[in-house]
Amino acid sequence: xxxxxxxxxxxxxxxxxLLAEDRRGCPDVDELQTRQISEQLGLGVSRIMAxxxxxxxxxxxxxxxxxxxxxxEAIFLIRAYRTTLPRFSYSVxxxxxxxxxxxxxxxxxxxLPGGQILGPTFDYTHRLIDFTLEADEQVPKANTSEAGLxxxxxxxxxxxxxxxxxxxxxxxxxxxxxxxVGDLTREPLEFPANRDxxxxxxxxxxxxxxxxxxxxxxxxxxxxHAFVGEIRFGKASLVIEPEELGFAIDIGDIELTECETVNxxxxxxxxxxxxxxxxxxxxxxxxxxxxxxxxxxxxLRARELGEDIVAxxxxxxxxLSHSDNIQSTGFVEHIKLPHYVDFQSxxxxxxxxxxxxxxxxxxxxxxxx
Amino acid sequence: MTDTLxxxxxxxxxxxxxxxxxxxxxxxSSNELCAYWEDLSPGLTYSMLRQPETGLVMVRARAGGxxxxxxxxxxxxxxxxxxxxxxxxxxxxxxGRNKRHAEMAAAFDALLQNENWTARLLENVIAxxxxxxxxxxxxxQAKVASTKVDFFTMVRGEDE
Numbered sequence: 023x024x025x026x027x028x029x030x031x032x033x034x035x036x037x038x039x040l041l042a043e044d045r046r047g048c049p050d051v052d053e054l055q056t057r058q059i060s061e062q063l064g065l066g067v068s069r070i071m072a073x074x075x076x077x078x079x080x081x082x083x084x085x086x087x088x089x090x091x092x093x094x095e096a097i098f099l100i101r102a103y104r105t106t107l108p109r110f111s112y113s114v115x116x117x118x119x120x121x122x123x124x125x126x127x128x129x130x131x132x133x134l135p136g137g138q139i140l141g142p143t144f145d146y147t148h149r150l151i152d153f154t155l156e157a158d159e160q161v162p163k164a165n166t167s168e169a170g171l172x173x174x175x176x177x178x179x180x181x182x183x184x185x186x187x188x189x190x191x192x193x194x195x196x197x198x199x200x201x202x203v204g205d206l207t208r209e210p211l212e213f214p215a216n217r218d219x220x221x222x223x224x225x226x227x228x229x230x231x232x233x234x235x236x237x238x239x240x241x242x243x244x245x246x247h248a249f250v251g252e253i254r255f256g257k258a259s260l261v262i263e264p265e266e267l268g269f270a271i272d273i274g275d276i277e278l279t280e281c282e283t284v285n286x287x288x289x290x291x292x293x294x295x296x297x298x299x300x301x302x303x304x305x306x307x308x309x310x311x312x313x314x315x316x317x318x319x320x321x322l323r324a325r326e327l328g329e330d331i332v333a334x335x336x337x338x339x340x341x342l343s344h345s346d347n348i349q350s351t352g353f354v355e356h357i358k359l360p361h362y363v364d365f366q367s368x369x370x371x372x373x374x375x376x377x378x379x380x381x382x383x384x385x386x387x388x389x390x391x
Numbered sequence: 392m393t394d395t396l397x398x399x400x401x402x403x404x405x406x407x408x409x410x411x412x413x414x415x416x417x418x419x420s421s422n423e424l425c426a427y428w429e430d431l432s433p434g435l436t437y438s439m440l441r442q443p444e445t446g447l448v449m450v451r452a453r454a455g456g457x458x459x460x461x462x463x464x465x466x467x468x469x470x471x472x473x474x475x476x477x478x479x480x481x482x483x484x485x486x487g488r489n490k491r492h493a494e495m496a497a498a499f500d501a502l503l504q505n506e507n508w509t510a511r512l513l514e515n516v517i518a519x520x521x522x523x524x525x526x527x528x529x530x531x532q533a534k535v536a537s538t539k540v541d542f543f544t545m546v547r548g549e550d551e
Contacts, residue, residue, distance in 0.1 A: 077450065077466035078487060108446040110468060115451040115460050122528065124535055132542055140538040166533035177456055192458025203460045205449065217454055218461035225463050260466060262448055266482060269406050273417040274486035276466060282455060301455050305464055319454075 027360045045090050059083035068277070068306025069093055073347060074100030075207075075226040077276050077305050094228075094347050101348050112203075114261040114270055118280050118303070119177050121256040128178045129250040130284055136175035141255060142307075178252035179282050179299065189284065189297040213339050220322050220342060224315045225304060227345030233310060235335045236317035243333035244321050246285040248300065255279045255307050279304050281312035285320050290328045298327065404509060409500075412517045416499050417485050419520045421492035427516045428495055437498050440480060441472035443490035469493040479504040 046053065060067050060083035070082035074097045082100060089095035125141025128134055140146075183189040195201060204219035206226075211219065224232060239245060257275035264271065281302040289295035300320030302312035321335040334340050344350060416424065428435075447465040454461060471483045471493040481501025483493040499516065502508045 072464070075464035076447075077464065080487065081467065104447060104465060107467070108444070109465075110446040110448050110470065112449045112462070113451050113466075115453045116463070118452070118456045122532070124531075125538075132544060137539045138542065139535060140540050141535055142538075164534040165537040166530075167536035167539065168533070169536055169539075170529075171532050171536045171539075179455075180457070192453070192455030194453075194458055198460065203451065203462055205462050207449070207462075207465070217459055221452075221454060221461040222463065225461075260448070260450065260486060262468075262484065264470075264482065264484065266472070269410065271410055271417070271484060272414040273468065273484045275418070276450065276486070278452075280456065299455055301458075303452050303463060 027362065045088075054087055056080060056083040056087055059086055065307055066091075066093065068279075068304070068308045069229060069311070070096045070100060071305040072308050072311060073097045073226055073228060074104075076100050076104050094351050098348050098351070111262055111264070114263060116258045116260070116276070116278065118254065118258055118278060119175070121254065121258040121278065122275070123171060123175055123254060123256040124277075124307075125253070125255040126175055127250075127254075128252045131178060131182050134178055135181060136172040139171065175254070177282075179284065183251075183284070183297060187296070190287070190293075190299055192299065192301075211342055213342075214325065215338050215342055217319075217323070217326075220338065221301065221303075221315075221319060223342045223345055224302075224318055227315075228347035228350065229308075229311045229314070231345050231347070231350075232314040232318055235321070235341060236314035238333065238335050239317050239321050244324070244329075244336045246287070246298070246300075246320055248283040248285045248317055248320065250313065251282040251284040251299075253279070253281045253309060253312065255309065277306050279306065279308045279312040281309070281316045283313075283316040283320060287327060293327075298323065404504065408513075409504070412503055412513065413482075413484070413496070413500060415517050415521045415524070416483065416496040418524055419492075419496075421489050421495060423520060424492065424495035424499065428498065431502075435475075435502070437473040437475050437481075437501060439471070440474050441470070443469055443471040443483075443493045445469045445488045445490070471497040473497045473501055475501045475505065477505055 057080075060079045063083075063086065064079075066086055067079055067082045070085055070093060071077050071079070073093075074082060074085070076082070078100075081103065082096065085096040085099040085103075086093070088099060123136075123139055123141075125143060126136065126139045128138065132138075179189055204216055204222065206219060206222050211223065215223070240248070256277070258278050259272045260274055260276050261270050261272050263269065279302075283300040283302075285298045285300060287293070287296055287298040298320060300316035300318075300323075302315030302317075302319065304311045304315065318335060318341060321333070322338050322341060324331050324336040325338075329336070331337060445467060446469075448468045449465050450463045451460055452463045453459065466486060467488050469485050469488055469490055469492065471490070472480065473483075473494070474480045479501040481497040481499065481504065483496030483498070483500060485492045485496055499512065503512050503517075
């Protein structure tokens, strides 16, 4: 049993003051502005938005500052903040096929309608430290292309594979509006979990955890040999239907990274051999997360595809129960908080067991003599 | 602009036109809308029907982009509703937490519904903002387009 402690208010207040001073760092150095964070550390902000499960760049930049760059602490702040706000509504599902493309690539098809667009990527960089960034050198201007982008950027898998029936379809049930969509912010996780709940869980799951599980599938634990059918990053319209208006309105853009994988499937009693799909979607520019999520989503479809469940990544109870880094950190880190009474009882127990054992040994010895 | 303005039979503007201006107002900036509002004839007043309020919209997506719906995560959204003395009710919805922006969007939405103002505001406020948004979108697109790539597959052993 956990017994709380009391007292220590003064030391705690002083510790927080010291924290505030250390957060500020050397006063000779300019204080970091949250706008600098949102503009210049954008991928960090993306991660906080994805795992904090709240799209708000300014707020996530502030959380990163307050957390001194500790991402999970920042995500914790965001999760706590969101509980103070009312929920207005659910959006109309975002249409990622219509997004304004910043990046769009396929690893499976070289020639795509709309083309392969690299966009702002670390891919093909040499991973050498760039010392000019330390020296405040002028940033080279991006080039432009008169040709522009095609208006139509069809979804790669649907466009190039679906025609032949080579890939499983993403089914929409007919009376969709009458079906509830699982929401982990409203109902606790229950098993077996449907794909809507699994995708929500993975979208807000810890990047490192999801990455490691995705990697495990590639190394052979529930291998499904994934290819990246398509990755796209860009801005999609957020559309809502306020009751007072009675029609849909587009209220601005949100940045999203989407990944669709193409995976092997041998076929089953009911399905012919075909490619299967994994899906990843994350707020902001978050490619590693989107790819990892797609790998894990595919692995978790084992039940639906009639595959044997042989690896951790296919075990939805294992994956979904441990993906949330706020739950994980809460439980892991709580063991540093005072457990004095708790531990005293353990101590007492071990002492008693040793005493009992000693007494038993003595009495046995005496009996033998 | 006036001659292209679609009207319903009862004289109110049609939904598509209103959807367009609401979208432009939501995507504009707070400062921009405040500046346009100040340029209008002074003494234009509105009363608050619903004070600016920040809340959450749960963003939905679809598995595979087009399949089963799921809840991706929330976005902060600020809304406000106002009414003009002449009776028009305007609603403002903006992403983020800027209350002034939501209030201005609601005020313009209300005023735009007044037929004495509709054409004028569409021409002098909505069109220029829309143009600026389009321009910045095009500029970004031109930069992105410069990264379009053509890969060539090499035949294995080609360089031997």
